[in-house]
Amino acid sequence: MSFEPRDPHFERRVRDSFSRQKAMETLGARVARVAAGEVDLELPFRDDLTQQHGFLHAGIVTTVLDSACGYAAFSLMAADQAVLSVEFKVNLLAPAKGDLLVARARVKRPGRTLTVVTGDAVMVTGEEEVTIATMVGTMMALENRPGLVS
Amino acid sequence: MSFEPRDPHFERRVRDSFSRQKAMETLGARVARVAAGEVDLELPFRDDLTQQHGFLHAGIVTTVLDSACGYAAFSLMAADQAVLSVEFKVNLLAPAKGDLLVARARVKRPGRTLTVVTGDAVMVTGEEEVTIATMVGTMMALENRPGLVS
Amino acid sequence: MSFEPRDPHFERRVRDSFSRQKAMETLGARVARVAAGEVDLELPFRDDLTQQHGFLHAGIVTTVLDSACGYAAFSLMAADQAVLSVEFKVNLLAPAKGDLLVARARVKRPGRTLTVVTGDAVMVTGEEEVTIATMVGTMMALENRPGLVS
Amino acid sequence: MSFEPRDPHFERRVRDSFSRQKAMETLGARVARVAAGEVDLELPFRDDLTQQHGFLHAGIVTTVLDSACGYAAFSLMAADQAVLSVEFKVNLLAPAKGDLLVARARVKRPGRTLTVVTGDAVMVTGEEEVTIATMVGTMMALENRPGLVS
Secondary structure: OOOOOOOOOHHHHHHHHHHHOOHHHHHHEEEEEEEEEEEEEEEEOOOHOOOOOOEOOOOHHHHHHHHHHHHHHOOOOOOEEEEEEEEEEEOOOOOOOOOOOEEEEEEEOOOOOOOEEEEEEEEEOOOOOEEEEEEEEEEEEEEOOOOOOO | OOOOOOOHHHHHHHHHHOOOOHHHHHHHHHEEEEEEEEEEEEEEEOOEEOOOOOOOOOHHHHHHHHHHHHHHOOOOOOOOOEEEEEEEEEEEEOOOOOEEEEEEEEEOOOOOEEEEEEEEEEEEEEEEEEEEEEEEEEEEEOOOOOOOOO | OOOOOOOOOOHHHHHHHHHHHHHHHHHHEEEEEOOOEEEEEEEEEOHHOOOOOOOHHHHHOOOOOOOOHHHHHOOOOOOOOEEEEEEEEEEEEOOOOOOOEEEEEEEOOOOOEEEEHHHEEEEOOEEEEEEEEEEEEEEEEEEEOOOOOO | OOOOOOOOOOOHHHHHHOOHHHHHHHHOOOOEEEEEEEEEEEEEOOHHEEEOOEEEEEHHHHHHHHHHHHHHHHEEEOOOOOEEEEEEEEEEEEOOOOOOEEEEEEEEOOOOOOEEEEEEEEEEEEOOOEEEEEEEEEEEEOOOOOOOOO
16 A cells, blocks of 8 residues: 655654654664655564563563554654554564564554554564564544644 | 462462563562452653653553553463463553553453453552553463473 | 433434444344443344354354444434444453343543443343453544434 | 465365354355465345444444454364454444455464454445455364364
8 A cells, every 4th residue: 555645754753753752762662664654663672671481571562563553653644743542452473582673564544533553563583584463553643732742 | 250369379479470570670660469360560650651742652551551461360370370461452541641650450251271351551640540541451371381481 | 430421312312323223123132221321232142143153153242242332432422423433352251152142331431532432241041141252442423424324 | 474274175164164154144144265364255235234324334344354264263273173253353444335345364373272363344346445444353273172063
């Protein structure tokens, strides 16, 4: 699918907003790629983000997937809109072990108010890539809300 | 609902396993309460865990909810079983602002292999408490898997 | 929780709209109870609605839960609004066998545009009641859409 | 993705089991295609399966998606296993209007006990096809359960 962005400066807008997500900096996540309706984020494996078996915590994987899905939706929104997550569901497919977590989000259906996004999370180790989780989420466009910057 | 735990030492087992979740220490989460089929976790608000609008990131809220739900299920498992998240869904109900995040997980239906758990997340500020998210998840009991400690 | 309905005639509005859901009549479902933010629906067991093992099909259970959740949200909406399901998730907890399916939906958080609703489905046989499924869904209020009656 | 079926007679097994789902016959659904890990089902539009706005009821769409996802998982199971739905989530993307509902399910990750499946539902009218819903679900393989035929 290919989408027509409403704001030609969507990539800058996505990267600026991402840089204000302090949780992303705390976890060590970064933007790998931005296109209209598509955002990839990366998180290098860190031992201090693991659960009791030494894998990345499912919630940490979800945090990166949620940001990727939110920004994929945000890339198609108007310049004065903000984005909030309405809901998401995650299925965990394999243990999150490896060198690098990559979350790839793609808009499934853009809408005036609600946008549905899917995201796959993979763990990369050398040349090998294993899909470890998949998300489907609903993102909401907010307008004119005082106190919300985009 | 009240449940009969299979392992009388379930509280120690939950607290020991929680202490091995390095992500929980990194985020600053702690165990507030453990009962058979019920676990409450707490996370004091931290500015470095926020999204772009200054609220706790939905993924961070999910991380605490997931651990709470996982350990609620784990509290009813046998002493030699480990727990893994199969899937969860989160609905975000209000912005996660306030002093303290509390995630309260309750087992909805325990099972031999799969246990369904619900969890509510609230933000507490002084006397006030606002429900900000709700999770429904499926947790799996694993047995005799080499390399997995419970 | 108790809710203040915006339309004092909400019960009539719910029952009228339900009577226009031809799928409900085809399946044999009926309204058991309507309150502000709460709707119970019933479906007597029918052999022609089963899956391959002779239980009620999970999709049929979902159909009744979805209508119950939609109308629980609808009961709190304004008189000129229509309701549509945005998304729902269902966890199946036990085989759907018994005499009567009862779906009980309760609004979890009402909103101007989106309302989050939870619903439990039970199978009743004589005095016994078994919870067989649970739903969490998001319902949307629509205004001024030509062609949509409420 | 391509999968190696454990039972070479998987197509017959899927079609036989589908023919025992009385709900499918009641709704008028049929098997359109079976491959290893892939099942397409079809349901011609019927006015008596609609909700209050004249679209196919979201629950009816879900019923067909659930059967498609269940049988996609079942196609990869061993000859003596039965399948049950553990959970699914559906996002509704557009009104279900048109001549024919087609549900296309694809296994995302097969497993010994649990299989994750995704399914898209489209409405077809002449040459046009609109995606109206998407499902992600977890299906469980059951062995040696007395009283369950596959």
